[in-house]
Amino acid sequence: MTNIVIVGAQWGDEGKGKVIDLFAPKVDFIVRYQGGNNAGHTVVIGEDEFILHLVPSGILHKGKICVIGNGVVIDPKALLDEIETLEKKGIEIDGRLLVSEEAHVIFPYHKRLDEIKEEKKGKIGTTKKGIGPCYADKVARLGIRVIDLLDEATLKEKLHNNLEEKNAILTKIYMQEAFDFETIYREYLNYAKCIKKYVCDTAATLNDAIRKKKRILFEGAQGTLLDVDHGTYPFVTSSNSTAGGASTGTGVGPTKIDKVIGVVKAYTTRVGEGPFPTEFTKDLMGRIRQKGKEFGATTGRPRRCGWFDSLIVKHSIMINGIDEIVVTKLDVLDDLDSLKICTAYRFEGKVYNGFSSDVKVLTGCEPIYEELPGWKKDTTKITSYLKLPSNAKNYLKRIQVLLKTKIVLVSVGSDRRQTFSKGA
Numbered sequence: 001m002t003n004i005v006i007v008g009a010q011w012g013d014e015g016k017g018k019v020i021d022l023f024a025p026k027v028d029f030i031v032r033y034q035g036g037n038n039a040g041h042t043v044v045i046g047e048d049e050f051i052l053h054l055v056p057s058g059i060l061h062k063g064k065i066c067v068i069g070n071g072v073v074i075d076p077k078a079l080l081d082e083i084e085t086l087e088k089k090g091i092e093i094d095g096r097l098l099v100s101e102e103a104h105v106i107f108p109y110h111k112r113l114d115e116i117k118e119e120k121k122g123k124i125g126t127t128k129k130g131i132g133p134c135y136a137d138k139v140a141r142l143g144i145r146v147i148d149l150l151d152e153a154t155l156k157e158k159l160h161n162n163l164e165e166k167n168a169i170l171t172k173i174y175m176q177e178a179f180d181f182e183t184i185y186r187e188y189l190n191y192a193k194c195i196k197k198y199v200c201d202t203a204a205t206l207n208d209a210i211r212k213k214k215r216i217l218f219e220g221a222q223g224t225l226l227d228v229d230h231g232t233y234p235f236v237t238s239s240n241s242t243a244g245g246a247s248t249g250t251g252v253g254p255t256k257i258d259k260v261i262g263v264v265k266a267y268t269t270r271v272g273e274g275p276f277p278t279e280f281t282k283d284l285m286g287r288i289r290q291k292g293k294e295f296g297a298t299t300g301r302p303r304r305c306g307w308f309d310s311l312i313v314k315h316s317i318m319i320n321g322i323d324e325i326v327v328t329k330l331d332v333l334d335d336l337d338s339l340k341i342c343t344a345y346r347f348e349g350k351v352y353n354g355f356s357s358d359v360k361v362l363t364g365c366e367p368i369y370e371e372l373p374g375w376k377k378d379t380t381k382i383t384s385y386l387k388l389p390s391n392a393k394n395y396l397k398r399i400q401v402l403l404k405t406k407i408v409l410v411s412v413g414s415d416r417r418q419t420f421s422k423g424a
């Protein structure tokens with residue numbers, strides 16, 4: 001049994017798409033367990049770039065089965081558009097994509113509410129895809145699931161009840177227009193027709209596959225610091241992006257999961273609002289953003305960039321039970337004279353050697369850094385760890401020592417081939 005969770009160890013966009021694509025040949029199923037089309041996972045194959053939002057990144061590998069689990073929230077239009085784009089590029093979807101009947105569905109009022117909240121003070125900087133409001137309805141037991149979408153009478157009743165409440169909120173609290181029941185009802189009945197062929201009891205399918213010794217890869221979206229429980233709350237997404245979410249979000253019990261692999265960017269980025277202790281100042285921000293092409297794969301927003309923060313990654317290793325690490329985007333640091341690694345925070349005279357759940361501490365702290373010399377050499381064509389410049393090896397070794405976790409793979413470019421194992 002080798003069922004693996006691949007999880008982002010920072011604030012998302014660590015390069016999970018590339019890593020999932022590398023592991024996909026070794027497994028039978030690739031499964032998304034949380035989030036929705038707020039995710040943007042990039043896979044580069046030669047000249048072709050694919051950005052996956054809802055469909056698992058394993059879809060690019062012929063014959064692999066891709067599952068959208070119960071923990072995911074689905075915007076049916078976004079899903080159908082993505083399927084169409086993939087099919088146009090010659091990727092076969094039918095028979096290879098399974099959608100959980102228990103997954104919750106995003107409706108236009110979720111997106112509108114997300115947008116409205118983002119216009120107000122205290123915004124999170126969300127992707128405005130309706131993710132938060134949809135999960136809020138799920139927890140409030142008002143949500144409409146895929147299984148409800150497939151039953152005309154249930155959809156009618158649930159949509160009716162939901163719209164009654166949502167329209168009251170929109171018109172009376174936010175002074176916005178109400179949504180028309182008939183328009184949404186017809187639109188979603190149409191989506192239901194198109195999606196029906198993919199829908200099944202995915203928990204049963206996955207557990208049956210495990211009994212038959214098939215291998216499963218769980219594809220985390222977002223990152224640990226965006227987890228609703230363990231991240232920089234309230235500047236988080238609304239799901240459990242951590243490895244634990246792989247069980248609740250698929251119906252595969254924790255005893256069936258063998259390994260957790262953390263994807264770690266060689267520096268740090270985040271999109272949206274919220275604390276970021278090691279964030280660069282303007283000059284370095286511009287340089288690294290340009291070199292690392294740090295613009296959101298979903299919204300195109302510039303990503304905030306900063307030095308490697310060992311405290312947040314140590315927190316991730318603990319929360320996810322990470323066994324091994326893949327370090328990505330080392331090449332982006334190629335031109336720097338020297339590099340900093342954050343090893344502690346200082347706040348109001350007190351030194352913090354670990355992550356703090358207090359946003360006040362994370363926002364106001366001064367990072368304490370170690371400084372290492374840069375390597376000032378192009379690493380993008382390097383094909384083995386031994387051939388890396390010695391200062392690049394020293395940087396990785398230092399990270400490994402600080403994290404007390406083995407680095408198994410190093411990535412020096414977006415292409416599949418720009419990856420090598422770290423060795424001992």
Ligand code: GDP
Nearest residue numbers: 013014015016017041042297329411412413414
């Ligand atoms: P994800 O959300 O974790 O899947 O990451 P994204 O796809 O949003 O962002 C990662 C970006 O970095 C994508 O554009 C990748 O093609 C790119 N990328 C991945 N690994 C590397 C690497 O080692 N070096 C460079 N330069 N780019 C990389």
Ligand code: IMO
Nearest residue numbers: 012013038039040125126127221222237271272
């Ligand atoms: P992948 O899977 C980076 C961030 C948003 C915002 C917060 C809440 O590509 O790593 P939401 O729309 O989820 O309610 O927004 O979470 N966010 C991401 N940041 N990568 C992602 O996904 C993200 N998905 C959401 O920018 O700060």
Ligand code: MG
Nearest residue numbers: 013040041297
């Ligand atoms: Mg991304």
